[in-house]
Amino acid sequence: xxxxxxxxxxxxxxxxxxxxxxxxxxxxxxxxxxxxxxxxxxxxxxxxxxxxxxxxxxxxxxxxxxxxxxxxxxxxxxxxxxxxxxxxxxxxxxxxxxxxxxxxxxxxxxxxxxxxxxxxxxxxxxxxxxxxxxxxxxxxxxxxxxxxxxxxxxxxxxxxxxxxxxxxxxxxxxxxxxxxxxxxxxxxxxxxxxxxxxxxxxxxxxxxxxxxxxx
Numbered sequence: 001x002x003x004x005x006x007x008x009x010x011x012x013x014x015x016x017x018x019x020x021x022x023x024x025x026x027x028x029x030x031x032x033x034x035x036x037x038x039x040x041x042x043x044x045x046x047x048x049x050x051x052x053x054x055x056x057x058x059x060x061x062x063x064x065x066x067x068x069x070x071x072x073x074x075x076x077x078x079x080x081x082x083x084x085x086x087x088x089x090x091x092x093x094x095x096x097x098x099x100x101x102x103x104x105x106x107x108x109x110x111x112x113x114x115x116x117x118x119x120x121x122x123x124x125x126x127x128x129x130x131x132x133x134x135x136x137x138x139x140x141x142x143x144x145x146x147x148x149x150x151x152x153x154x155x156x157x158x159x160x161x162x163x164x165x166x167x168x169x170x171x172x173x174x175x176x177x178x179x180x181x182x183x184x185x186x187x188x189x190x191x192x193x194x195x196x197x198x199x200x201x202x203x204x205x206x207x208x209x210x211x212x213x214x215x
Contacts, residue, residue: 005162009110012163020164023058029107029164030055030085034133038062038070039082053085054129059156060109061116061125071153074113081157083109090188094171095180101172103186106165111157119146122154134209 003023012019036053039046049070053062060083064071074081085107092101116122127138171184196208 005160005164007110007161010108010161010163012165015165018165018167020166021162022164023159025164025166026107026109026159026162027055029087029105030060030159031132032105033085033087036062036083036085039084040070040073040079042069042073052129053083054125054132055159056125056128058159060111060159061129061154061156063126063129063152063154066151066153068153071113071115071155075115075155078112080110080112083111083157085109088189089168090186092167092169092171092186093184095173095177095182095184099171099173099177101167103167103169103188104165105168107162108165109157109159109162111159111161113155113157116154116156119149122149122152125154126152134211137209 004021005023005026006021010021030053034052035050037048037050039048041047047069049064049068051062051064051070053060055061062070066072070081073079087105088102089105090103092103094100116125123144126144130138170186173180173184193211
């Protein structure tokens with residue numbers, strides 16, 4: 001089976017030189033982000049919903065209230081959704097206004113969501129998600145209740161139709177602008193978690209949660 005995610009729908013038309021379609025690169029971008037945007041159409045109206053996501057194997061998961069549009073809609077009326085995950089990596093400062101850009105990594109996925117309704121599998125996936133947020137935290141928490149499980153909708157799509165676009169390079173100016181007397185280059189964006197802030201109503205001292213990006 002091919003690891004290419006390219007299909008007629010996912011094939012990039014604008015800027016194809018920045019496009020990729022391999023699963024490994026897509027997985028790396030998906031796993032490095034916590035939030036995505038789910039796009040869908042309902043009665044001719046486009047809706048875009050931000051939500052948290054996670055991946056297990058070749059499947060991309062998200063959850064919401066069981067009656068939320070981005071969970072219930074595509075299940076009641078099976079339709080293909082479009083999901084985007086984007087990571088901003090830096091500002092590209094050029095010598096002319098129109099050549100400014102950004103360095104970034106982006107994945108756009110397509111698929112028809114599949115409902116996960118089996119209780120044990122839902123709970124297992126909730127743990128997979130929490131382990132992405134803070135490894136080992138699940139075991140320290142109050143167990144989820146049957147009401148919470150039922151009220152939470154869980155869906156997934158198989159990662160088999162997607163496109164990747166990336167930029168990771170200096171500014172690309174017109175040759176005649178190279179000697180223009182202004183600073184040009186890249187200002188990288190560094191992302192890191194700040195110090196944890198304890199709930200103000202909590203008076204006991206407890207061990208801090210594990211940072212998912214801790215070395």
